[in-house]
Amino acid sequence: MKDDAQRIAIPRAINWNRLQDDKDLEVWNRLTVNFWLPEKVPLSNDVQSWATLTPEEQTLTIRVFTGLTLLDTIQNAVGAPAMMADAITPHEEAVLSNVAFMEAVHARSYSSIFSTLCSTKEVDEAFRWSEENPHLQAKARAVLETYAPGADPLKRKIASVFLESFLFYSGFYLPMYWSSRAKLTNTADLIRLIIRDEAVHGYYIGYKFQRGMETQTEARRQELKDYAFNLLFELYDIESRYTEELYDDIGLTEEVKVFLHYNANKALQNLGFEALFPPEAAEVNPAILAALSPDSENHDFFSGSGSSYVIGRAVATEDEDWDF
Amino acid sequence: MPGLVYFSSASGNTARFIGQLGLAAARIPVSPKEALPELPDDYVLICPTYADGEGRGAVPKQVIRFLNAPEHRARLRGVIATGNRNFGRFYGMAGDVIAAKCNVPLMYKFELAGTTADLARVREGLSKFWGTECLMTA
């Protein structure tokens, strides 16, 4: 009895008024105010739009969403909990528990889309497809290997940033594409909420990776960088094949691959590394960029004569901290 | 000499962009306890966006504090915003807010640490801007 009691490590009660890393509170605050549930989005307004898709387009869309569901399920059940055990600060562990829960909300959301738009039979078939799809299973396996107990915590963060900031995008492309053609616009609103969450997740895990890198020797840093680029090559290979299988029939494969390059570069930047694909290979269709960030027209004052005057769009500028 | 002022939080994306840009730039410190570096006479501000889901808090507190000083505002000639398109309609919104509050042009937006194309664009754009500025004040 006594021995057992001694062996159990009791965590220290978390004190949010003593921070070791200010980012923990900053990200916690943003994540908690951003909390949402799928019920917030009027998905049923997409029923008519759904009916305008061909049966092939519908099947593609359901498959893409089951693939995304799998990634969220992995991050909810395995990825975020594995990183909680690696946390350096207690506040980091708390932030990751929020990440884990939001992944469950994301996974839940896809089923809300399904129950609103599709038949049970179609959905069951798509889930079966996802379980049997070799490329989807391969990317899940590649990430899960790094989440296994005893794996290197920094390698785990690398794989996790790739999941958050790269692997989702072969899937996210499709609702952005529909949205750019004024289809499934409510579904796109929901996906944008997920995309925003994943951006904070990729940012935060990448930030913690960079903090971890600072404590490593030069040789270890090189090893981790090589590991990251090799893993990205491996995942890119799988993603290319997954993309071809999904998008060849509708003729979008090349466009989706450009979107993959663009997101792979951003995932590397989240880890503090330089981009891999040259800008020419990562020039995403402007309609897709506009679907990602609607109403935020591209500002390029520099391309004008230099004397035209561009004022930003009308925005709420109140913030108690401004003195003027 | 006209120049650049920037803010970058501990994640360092904006700082990495400045490092690659190869132009002198003064950094607004993350901690209010640190002293401000010496500022250029006229400058363009590069600022990341940290808004919540409603667009609140887009401009980092450190930058607000900096711009609250009238003598800092007087030398501000334009703003370049950074961010991430994944934040939807609030992409780079710090630039919209600062441009509106300070009545200066929003010159450009780029994501994270920028691309080589963004670097070229900003280098070229700034040199053109300061060039025409000098002609106008000459």
Ligand SMILES: Cc1cc2nc3c(=O)[nH]c(=O)nc-3n(C[C@H](O)[C@H](O)[C@H](O)COP(=O)(O)O)c2cc1C
């Ligand atoms: C909590 C949080 C909120 C953010 N909000 C926005 C936003 O509203 N709009 C945007 O364009 N980028 C947003 N970003 C992205 C940052 O602006 C981007 O990562 C930037 O490169 C950070 O610059 P820094 O590393 O120099 O601080 C946000 C990032 C975080 C972590």
Ligand SMILES: [Fe+2]
């Ligand atoms: Fe997710």
Ligand SMILES: [Fe+2]
């Ligand atoms: Fe996530």
